Amino acid sequence: MPDAAALIPVITRMFEQELHVAVPAPDTDLFETGALDSLTFVDLLLMIERDFGLRVSLDRIELGAFQSIERIAAFVAAGLAARAPAEERRHARAE
Numbered sequence: 001m002p003d004a005a006a007l008i009p010v011i012t013r014m015f016e017q018e019l020h021v022a023v024p025a026p027d028t029d030l031f032e033t034g035a036l037d038s039l040t041f042v043d044l045l046l047m048i049e050r051d052f053g054l055r056v057s058l059d060r061i062e063l064g065a066f067q068s069i070e071r072i073a074a075f076v077a078a079g080l081a082a083r084a085p086a087e088e089r090r091h092a093r094a095e
Contacts, residue, residue, distance in 0.1 A: 010051075011072050014044075018043075
């Protein structure tokens, strides 16, 4: 399971290749710079769900978690870590 630091280059590539947004540094404020607007934000959420298999609940979203690529990486890493124990329990019951 990747940690947040390992996810930074992956998420940076998502921005560059799929969202067509160049982000100068992982700690750049995406909202303040205008790199992440409402339409791009929705596209980003869909990509996170697709690429990482995470379900992002709109009623539980905190915009601060998406303020920079570093924070997005931490959000994804936490989601993957939370999902892992549930998957382990599911596999244990199937055996």
